Amino acid sequence: MTTALRVADERPAFRNLSGMDWSLVVASLLLAAIGTATVHSASSAMSFDYMPRQALWVGLGALLMVVAGAFNYKALVDLAVAGYVGGVALLVAVLIIGRVGGGARSWIGYGAFGLQPAEVAKLTTAVLLATYLAGVNRAHVGLKEIGVAALLTGLPMALIALQPDLGSAAMFVPLVGGMLLVAGVRWRVIVSGLLIVLALAGALWFFGLHDYQRQRVQTFLNPAADPLGAGYQVQQSKIAVGSGELTGKGYMQGSQSQLRFLPARHTDFVFAVLAEEWGFLGVIVVLILYAVWILNALRIAQRARERVAVLLITGLVSLFSFHVLYNTAMVVGFLPITGIPLPFLSYGGSFTLVNFFITGLILSIDARRYVNA
């Protein structure tokens, strides 16, 4: 690289705001606003309104998005190994000194302002994977690269599974999967991989699952068999969603939500509250906003200049999309219940901040697409 090009590299990121992809920013902020309002409705019958705190997270997140967008993403690539090691160290630390919340030792910190190291590890792992796979500048990645990627992913996954937080651990699968798909795994390898995953799932079912997890899956397959126990949540969530019909019952007027039938209704089941109070129309608006975010992020990936940027975006978008798809399908009873929150809508500090950070990172990549071109 010449000196002149380096200078070009140092220019402010948003020197040309008209070239910026506003759709991503607008979709994020609209989703976060809808989320904050829904969290208020969901917690109105609880002893505590989580809305002000969520609004604080959204405000901090929006700030973080601007900072990440102005920041040169290449610094992350330079620090890929150090970041990965740091993320793993946090995961080890949380196993030793972490606080227990929701049955898993997954929090570091004090009071309401804890940190979930799993959220940090997702990002650092994505950066290292993208950096590693970008080095393979060929049409296809081989089995050796797949193996290394699996190992890099497996370590943080195993540590998170030990917490035990299998929902968060599972999130690494779409992350590495999406990245490998785009990095150039041969189509026949993809097909065989899918078959292996199915076989592993079968093995896990018989040998690896906790009783409560097996019961969740069974309940999912036949919720009516256990309406008072594990099936209760699915059943109540479905009633909430279904009874919303076309236009919903009105803000703060959802009988299912307000009468406290729904557990975790401000976190994992916040979408059920939205569906009950705003109906199918509300659901469609939110799904369209997610589609806007996802499709524009992938469009940015297509025009990104560097291979590492392409892979980073596709990995993170796969992860994001999986959260959206799994959570919305779970709330309406199409998938078993697992602790997978909905980006920008569910209450939660670490998770909200990470999603805004990802959005900013993608904008940072896009802002540099013309550099050196």
Next chain:
Amino acid sequence: MALEVERQYRDDLNLRIQVLTVAVSVLLALVAGGYWYVQLVRGGHYRELAENNRLRRLAIRAPRGVIYDRAGKPLVENTPSYNLLIDRSRTGDLTASLSWAAGILHRPAAEMAANLERARRQPDFQPVPVARDLTLAEVARVSASALEHPEFEIDVGHLRLYRHGTQTAHVLGYLGEVNEDELEASAAANGSGPHYRPGDLVGKKGVERIYDPALRGDDGERSVVVDSRGRLIQEFTRVESVPGTGIHLTLDLDLQQEAERLMRDKVGAVVALDPHDGSVLAMVSTPSYDPNAFARGIRPAEWQALLADDNDPLQNRVIQNSFSPGSVFKVVMATAGLAEGVITPHDRVFCNGSVTLYGNRFRCWRPGGHGSVDLAKAISQSCNVYFYQLGKSLGIERIAKWARKFGFGEPTGIELGGERRGLVPDEEWSARVRHHPWYPGETISVAIGQGALSVTPLQMARAVAVIANGGDLVTPHVVRNRQPVPVEHLDVDPGILTIVRRAMGGVVAPGGTAYYSAHVEGLDYGGKTGTVQVVGGLIGVDSDDREWKLRNHAWFASFAPLDDPQIVVVVFNEHGGAGSSGAAPIAADLYRYWFGLQKKKQAVGAA
């Protein structure tokens, strides 16, 4: 160094991104289709499930802990109470429903509408209270019309019943609806403190407030399935409530009631302590209020009346009001003088009715003077000149030091909270707060308990307890069996305190200021009178002949029996006149009651 995408791989890369794009789009569309199916195709089915087979979560209210006096007599208990709730989603005409209820309960519909207005932000289907505390007959009338008026339901709760109403109000305190701050604090504590729900009643004052976490217990919950008329079909789950813990007070109900009777129609405070451990035997502040009014939900008019009363019935005068101690402070001065070696009990001062110090003439209360006065006479006859001289010898710094040793100028540490600190003035205080130097003449005023010095009745009782128990500064408290109550031992020769006690005995013995008014046949005890001027310079008009507001305040601080003190009684009577006539007789009557002695009519006039 990250690599740029080489041209020949770009197409494959973009193809793969497009595959991902299509996959995600298809899945999003599938989810949308799923919601379309559940909300639009099956929506009616689920709406019916949501409406007809409703699950309701009902709180099982934990009965609040009973509060007992020291003998185990209940001071506050719970009685069942019936509240009328309305489910607004079940009535077509809210106004008609309310006027029906108003008619059947003989209560104004406007009051119910006002109750409803407070619950305006709750969703329609959430039953909200419209009338509290129904009689059984009213409950029966409402239940009989359940079919025509399914929108109403009866909620059974507990109503706090303060058996002795105004008599124990300031110690027990009262309840009120939980406020936003308390809710937030409860949620932030995350289970380590009490768990409050909107609408809960919590202690707002007194023992009800301080011991709220123990008293309230834990509410249980049951979820029930109700039909479209709100009738219970089936109970689903049930978590029993954990009743609140009972609390035993140090208060003696009989003494408390007697003290309240003696203070009726007066404005002031009476406190009785056990001098050995600081347990409060009686604590009366008048005027008082009825906590039962708060328990059943205080009406705005009642609340306004309490706030508008000049004598502030809500205030606990025993701890929340501070005044000059007047001559009662002379017992502290005497102890300080003896302990500092400035005087001996036998030193004499000649009082001819006044003395000139620092260029000002300071008067004794007795115009002709007391003649030759030693310590015992100075206390029993409350000679000002003696203490003016003592004050001059001690100086303000040593006076302030001893006042603090006796616990003045700081809260006593009683659990009730909201205590006044009072004030012990000294040179540092003058410079810091008033920004001018201390005038020597002020020391002379402080020496007889006037000037900027101010104390609460409870601080006064605690100081007398120090003299009575031989030098222990105890922490007053109202709850029995509390964890170790701090005691601070004063470094003072017990012999000195014995001298002061004997001198106080002279106050109610022949020749003492309170002999005629507060002598108790069959009981030797010690006390000290105090009179606080409200307005100076009304020469020639006796305080008792003035308008009430302009009369002097009366103090009496005492302990009994003289040789083996078991009880300390302090009386403060606002605008009660002289200490000997306005406060001492109240203490004397309380001792007669406590020690089971009959008042002999002739005793007052005889000797």
